[in-house]
Amino acid sequence: MLKNYLKIAFKVFLRRKFFTFISLFAISFTLIILMVATALFDNIFAPQPPEDKADRSLYVFGMRFQGPENQSTGPAGYVFLDRYVRTLPNVEKVSIYTTPNTVYSFWRGAKIKSFLKRTDGEFWQIMGFRFLEGGPFTADDEKSANFVAVINEATRHKFFGDESAVGKMIEADGQQFRVVGVVANVPIYRMNPFADIWVPISTSKTNAYKSQLLRGEFQAAILAKSTADLPAIKSEFESRLPGVEFPDKREFNTAIGGADTFFEYTSRMLIPSQQMESQPRKLLVIIISLMVLFMVLPTVNLININVSRILERAGEIGVRKAFGASSWTLVGQFVTENVLLTLIGGVLGFFGSQFVLKLIADSGLIPYAEFHLNYRFFVYGLLTALFFGLFSGVYPAWKMSRLHPVQALKGAGGSR
Amino acid sequence: MIQLEGIEKVYRTERIETVALTNINLTVGEGEFISIMGPSGSGKSTLLNVIGLLDVPTGGKVALNSKPVTSYSDRNLARVRNEEIGFVFQTFHLIHDLSVVDNVEIPLLYRKGISSSERRKLALRALDRVGLHARVHHFPGQLSGGQQQRVAIARAIVGNPRILLADEPTGNLDSQMGDEIMDVLKGLNENEKTTVVMVTHDPRQAEKTERVVRLFDGRQVS
Incomplete structure (x- = not known):
């Protein structure tokens, strides 16, 4: 039939x-x-590589600071993250890094456009990048402000063709960096790890970031010891927000935000609510x-x-x-x-x-x-x-x- | 074989009530070949549909083989139609997307326990009985009217029903083809003892049957 x-x-x-x-x-x-x-x-x-530890990772993508007449939403300042995130108890590691910035390099007569991220040594331990050659820079490099860089495969090709890049110098944003490692390309939509060039934060052109408390260009990744610790970390971070010391309370006096997965942060940004709550469900x-x-x-x-x-x-x-x-x-x-x-x-x-x-x-x-x-x-x-x-x-x-x-x-x- | 007792059929709409059949009492014996005649609109086809369980009478009783079937469910009516009755229509009603042999197989699709090879064998045998064994893989559109009606008869008899209901089977055919179809129906009636009830306008074809039932305005007049 x-x-x-x-x-x-x-x-x-x-x-x-x-x-x-x-x-x-x-x-x-x-x-x-x-x-x-x-x-x-x-x-x-x-979760996808290089965020291979995403099951026990949280991120502070952005914060909202409110005052009687002001409101600012976006990446936080370095000092805020250093003071209220890096000091969280019972976490394995915390990394602070900038959002990717567009920079230009003038190389052998050509103008090369790249995305540059400034970060620290912990970044490479939280993210599981696949290194094609060399290795990451370290916490010591960041501490000593060594002009070293990790670049991705596409950037290596733009600068050096098919040749090896480790040990060679590149110029980015008017600064010279020695390449210490080359990693596989990471798509732009992987917001946390993405960049073309990664360099230590301490190589920034100015030290202004060291005094930026609220508004800035920084984000943070938190690696917990286990998945079970994530709720405690979230609530610990949120409990710290009412105690944020604002330099001028007439400008800003309230900090709103959280330690999120990317999806949670997206829900925070997309679903309007007074307290910018995370509403993933x-x-x-x-x-x-x-x-x-x-x-x-x-x-x-x-x-x-x-x-x-x-x-x-x-x-x-x-x-x-x-x-x-x-x-x-x-x-x-x-x-x-x-x-x-x-x-x-x-x-x-x-x-x-x-x-x-x-x-x-x-x-x-x-x-x-x-x-x-x-x-x-x-x-x-x-x-x-x-x-x-x-x-x-x-x-x-x-x-x-x-x-x-x-x-x-x-x-x-x-x-x- | 077929007993109709006090059959009434009324079509009702919100405004109009149309009486199609009034007090029809008819018995058709096993192996009989009868024709139903009457002018257009006299209720011939309605009567045939009631006998064939395609239409439910408004009143009265229908019995097949002494079993009352008027109150049967849709599923049971379908089973009785499948096992006991074969239909031949004026406009053939072949499915144009299916080949001749696939068309003939249709009634067997709804019968349990018949394998596809058995189905094919029975369909080919039915086509052979109506003299169409050479055209089994043709499509209806490739056949003449007479040949299409032969396919329709093969489909009607493939499941060996004991009753064949034909609604103006020669109405769309020229006289020669019509005679050929009548010969096939006569052959089935005489050789297989199939009971045949045929609606016709054509007195020449009606004469070939054993008995003529005449209707006028939904009433049985002879």
């Missing part, structure tokens, strides 16, 4: 090419968007609701398409009923057709999303992007598509199966 169903399903798909195209387009396009969105989401938020619910909504719209369309697709086969329904098909058997047939169509759409969506991700990665719009399709999400996506395929097929099939056989037979002279 299934063979007969499939045979007729393929014939119908081929005969009604436009309907088939619209249905397949709706299914595969929805799946492509969902797959690409989840792949981007996964690549941005899920709420953000997740919003994202899932948007995804469901995104799938419901094409499903409603599919239902309409299916109703007209099945309606024109009233004659066939009449014949099948006359020869012994019960209403439920017919529901089974039309649902089988719909599931088949959904599966074909799913396969197209799979290859389509691979193609789109490769297109995004190859476009160079996102530096060092490496998007991988998350197969787990693909299975979820396909299951959801199947659910909606079933849903969009069952209603029209049920509606049509209730058709009175005499009316159905009258509905078509020939059973096309």
Whole structure:
């Protein structure tokens, strides 16, 4: 029976090419968007090297400082992080680093644009970078303000072609650095580790950062001894905020923020709240609701398409009923057709999303992007598509199966 | 074989009530070949649909093989149609997307315990019985009207039903093809003892049957 169903399903798909195209387009396009969105989401938020200890890491991405008339949200000053984060008890390591700054190098007649991050020795112990040559700079290098640098593979290529870089000098932002290590490229959307060039904070052009308490360009990474310690670290940090010593309370007198994962910080920034609270669950619910909504719209369309697709086969329904098909058997047939169509759409969506991700990665719009399709999400996506395929097929099939056989037979002279 | 007792059929809409059949009492014996005649709108097809369990009468009783079937569920009606009844329609009602042999197999799809190879064998045998063994892999659109009606008859008899209901089977055919189809139906009735009930407008074809039931305005007049 299934063979007969499939045979007729393929014939119908081929005969009604436009309907088939619209249905397949709706299914595969929805799946492509969902797959690409989840792949981007996964690549941005899920733990990935070099953040290989993300399960026991927290970050202070930014703070909000408020005063009677002022409000400032963004990366904190070095002093704030040094005073209130680096001193947190029961943590394994804390690293402080700048957000990546755009710098230019003038090298053998060419202008090279790079992202430069100033950081400390602990940074390399919290992040698990893959070194292609050499090694990281150390806490001593930072303490002694040694002009040393770690560069990424792309930067090595820009400066030295295919040659080794360790031991050679590079110029960045008007300063000379000796390359001590080369690491694999890290995509720009991995906010914490990303840069092209990493140098010690102490090589900064001025010492102004040493007196910046509130506003600055610094972030911090906290490595806990175990995952179980994370809640205690979070609450310890938050408990310190009311005690922040503000230099001028008429300007700022309140510190709001937290030690977060990147997703938690995103929820803090995206979901408006007076206390800028971290609401990861709420953000997740919003994202899932948007995804469901995104799938419901094409499903409603599919239902309409299916109703007209099945309606024109009233004659066939009449014949099948006359020869012994019960209403439920017919529901089974039309649902089988719909599931088949959904599966074909799913396969197209799979290859389509691979193609789109490769297109995004190859476009160079996102530096060092490496998007991988998350197969787990693909299975979820396909299951959801199947659910909606079933849903969009069952209603029209049920509606049509209730058709009175005499009316159905009258509905078509020939059973096309 | 077929017993109709006091059959009434009324179509009701919000405004209009149309009486299609009034007090029809009819018994068709096993192996009989009868025709139902009457002008357009006299209720011939409605009566055939009631006999074929495609339509439910508003009143009265239908019994097949002495079993009352009027109150059967959708599933049971489907099973009785599948096992006991074969239909032949004026406009053939073949599924154009399926080959001849696939069309003929349809009734067997809804019968339990028949393998696909068995199904194919029975379909080919049915096509052989109507003289169409050379066209099994053609599609309906590639056949003449007469050939399409033969396919429809093969589909109707493939499951060996004891009752064949034909709604103007020659109505869309020229007289020669019509005669050929009548010969096939006669052959089935005489050789296989299949009970045949045929609706027709054509007195020439009606004469070939054993008995003629005449309807006028939904009433049985002879």
